[in-house]
Amino acid sequence: MPDHRRRAPSPRAHWVLLASALAAVAVLLALHLLVDAGPRADETMPAGAAVTVPDGVRAGGAVIDARGGQVVLPRPRDKTLALTFDDGPDPGWTPRVLDALDAHHVHATFFVTGARAARYPGLIREILARGHEIGNHTATHSDLRADGELRTKLELRGTDLALAGAAGISTSLVRPPYSATPRALDDPAWAAVRGLGADGRLVVLSDVDTEDWRRPGVDRIVANATPASGRGAVLLMHDAGGDRSETVAALDRLVPELSGAGWRFDTVTGATGISGATGEADTVTRVGGWALVAAVGAGGVLAAVLRWLLIAAGVLAVLRTILVLVTTAVHVRRGGARRLPPVREPVTVIVPAYNEEAGIEATIRSILASDHHPVWVIVVDDGSTDGTAEVVERLSFRRVRLIRQRNAGKPAALNAGLAAARTELVVMVDGDTVLEPGTVRAVIRPFADPAVGAVSGNAKVGNRGGLLGRWQHIEYVIGFNLDRRMYDVLECMPTVPGAVGAFRRSAVLALGGVGEDTLAEDTDLTMALEQDGWRVVYEQGARAWTEAPATLGQLWKQRYRWCYGTLQAVWKHRRAIVRRGAAGRLGRRGIPYLLLFQVVLPMLAPFVDLAALFGVFTGDWPIALAYWAVFQVMQLIPGVIAFRLDREPLGPLAALPLQQFVYRQLMYLVVIQSVMTAVAGARLPWHKLHRTGQNTLPRPVGPTRSA
Template sequence: GVTADSIIARTIRQKGNGSMILLHDAGGDTREETVKALPAIIQYFKKNGYEFTTIADILDKKKIELMPVAKDEQSFWGKYYDIVVVGFFLGNRFFFYVFLTAIFLAIGRIILIGILATRQFADNKKIKNTARKLPPVSIVVPAYNEEVTAIKTIESLLKTEYPVFNIIFVDDGSKDNTYKAVSEAYAQHPQVKVLTKPNGGKASALNFGISHAVNEYVVCIDADTQLKTDAIYHLMTYFTDEQIGAVAGTVKVGNETNIVTKWQSIEYITAQNMDRRAFDIINSITVVPGAIGAFRKAAIFRAGGFTYDTLAEDCDLTMRILKEGYVIKNCAEAIAYTEAPETLSALLKQRFRWSFGVIQSFWKNRDALFNKKYSYFGMVGMPNILIFQIILPLFSPLADLIMILGLFGSHPEKMLIFYVAFLLIDFIVGAIAFRMEKEPYGKLVYLIPQRFIWRQLMYYILFKSIRKALKGELTTWGVLKRTGNVKVSKNTVVGNSNEPPE
């Protein structure tokens, strides 16, 4: 290292090069060596005829003229310069670590979901259907102002390949001709029961329909949905013992008519369906989708039925069934094609209802959070909602902003490396999801732009939902304007109930 003697020797060697000596403390141990060297340097140069003076003496000025005492009445920057500089430094560090935390949490979750979903996919392929008698099933279809889609839905259901089933259609006080149209078409059909009631919301309509079901099992679907002909069969093969309380089907977008619906299709494949595959492994599926879900009636009654105090009645009931100790499975082979919102305004309306409903359901069932009594649901499922559906998205816009600003900083490569790693892993897991669902890889070209823009939309929805929740405001079920654009080819809809699950 640098010593006092080496500093003295280096300085003396340059005595003929000028009349100024510049020393640098360099910090650390070198600083102490520089201080030790100063007396010897001064003594040497004085002996050799040099005189040490100040800038003030050279300029024939007084020191106070060159270095005036700071006055009390300084500007804001003069008074708070140190605070501002230190605050900027600490703020910069804080936001950088917020970005890193968000990125690493997101990457960690994506990898874990990918691993669990892949394992579930592999395990599912090994399932062999037993030659047992399949029980009768009641299919409950709640509807409110669904005259555009209701007839198509019932037509689709009547093509179901299943031994014994009936359809219970419940009109929830529609203001259009839903009840009239369905009643005229199917009132005399032996497999269809058409009911109507005063408007009370989706949960009320579901409970009403279930109360008229005589079978031990019910399948609940939305009135804008068309099922593959073997969907009911595949759902029911999962009820292998009394512990199975519900089985979630797989929802796909049936009206990919524009960029809005195409992006929703990607989200269903890579997020919703992928999550259910993963959480199936640890019995922590938190939503049996309203578009297609099978239930043991006893599990519904034991959990208290569909309740009216949340907008996500399917999420709330799923959580309560898990809390009752039942197992909830995912059935990737039971496919339903739903009509997704085709406009941005309709999409935001739907997703606000979902987001607000999930927050309500989480708060209602918060006693399960980190509660070992509820096993993985309490220790993984509920924390997943809290961290990745509520807390992290609140900070994610900040993380995106930090990433953009970081590109104009002194080391943009740091931000780019982390962000590109996140996008690459997300893309790979997305491709795995497409492979599992046998979807065309061509749609993957939309994945990266979809991810970035979709996140901004979901941030807006989440902020709006939390604001509404904190204000204690309520909202209603309502209905989206239907177009009837679910168009699925005959070959796609027709399944093969004689084959075991893939």
């Protein structure tokens, strides 16, 4: 068809943008999944063999300085407790712990995870502002005993970045998750401690574990926290990882009781006298930290937005189903009550043909077999390079006229047919389409109403064998059929399909013929007629069997052209939204519906599906499952009704669930690429589909004897 030579830029380049957008969304959601998982209970793990652990370390204190060649074990001063909290910060419990510490005028060290620090940077700044100390508890609460050297560096570096981005600080204090007292150190744990020391880290274990993560009760936590002797110790508690109400209540008892007994509370560095453990982060780390914190924040916003999109998509699916079903019921009642007089005018069927050798004979024979008389056929060969024209000439039917022209595109072929026609009513049929005997009679019946300028027929898939054919059959019956009923009731039909549609010749000629400036000439022509004040209606009984694309590549090309052409037509007729009459109904009903459900939602659908998938992994699987179930029901109910109305067997609907995983995603990507192409100003060529000639009617059709 038309040879659009202006290519700027190539449409394939838009896949880079699409892939980048999806990758960015996936990364942000992965970050959100990482930080939203929350810390697990910081229980200690069973100790293994301790052959390589020095006896002095196992019998020493909780602070292990292995940064030099010699291991140093600084202890808190006697009658001094280094109060520490793990797994935070937590937006619910960390502020309550801070308030309790402020109430008793004591300070502590908070060992935070990088994921939580990046998620709640304000809490990091608040901890520091209240005079407390920050330590590194790895990025994802990972067990460093089982991690390799690379994983360990990533875990620690991730937290370094988060702290630098949140508060501009760096710290050498590290508490390995799942650690216990020095006596519980085994060989893997000691290897991890030595590795941390070599990396310039100061390891802080615990001398006293309150076991508050078990939530044993306030009395038990207080008892566990009370030292057995007067030696200084590192005390382990938690400000995140679950309900910490018992921890907060225990603080209000523990601090006054021990303070009354002569104990003082301090941070790890304050209790041990260590200096230089915390400082300002360098510029590079700060910049990286800001980027990390910003990305985590964006991931949280994106997750929230997509969560609402899941809900909105479900609501819209329900509303669309209700609208379509209600208007379908109205259309069925109107059809039964409408008694139009028969139209006996002669009809010309125009068949634009470009390389349709495989199916053109079946198309012509089916037209001539019509039970409406007389029917004339004009075949416009648009510069075919195969034997299309020769097939038509060989048939030598009296009421068939062949027009040859140089390749100029489908609109030009239709205009050539309109110029040659001598009847007021014309039917336009694609060269791969087969009509039933009653199709012509049915499609011209609405012209008994002088206000009708065009009639949409009922296009059906003829080659529905195989999974791809079955999916397209489902789409045609459900989407095309029910949507056209709705458009008919609301008087805002956006498209009379090229496969089968009837027109008043004078109305089309008054517009200057079929427009040639879009790739969806059928949509453009339909909207132009409504802009000119004509009604466009749908006739279910005008069935035409068309050959659907046989491969995914062919399907992509067809739908890409359809979608891009529809966007062109919508933009061309955008002023209909402010007009009155038929044009206003198109502009304020048809076009918004078209854009919302065929452009906007498909653009968002891959991201919504991605959010649903992440919902399964983040524990929101009930919402994701509910969304999926609603979507399936909203597809199945209209499907059953549409198939019943079209008197189709319900068997193909068994392929509907699988269609959502493959076919629907393909259609979404087609819409996305079409929009990107339109925004970029690229121009698509006309994609000619390869015809196989496998399109057949449910029963044989041949020409009548008079043909």
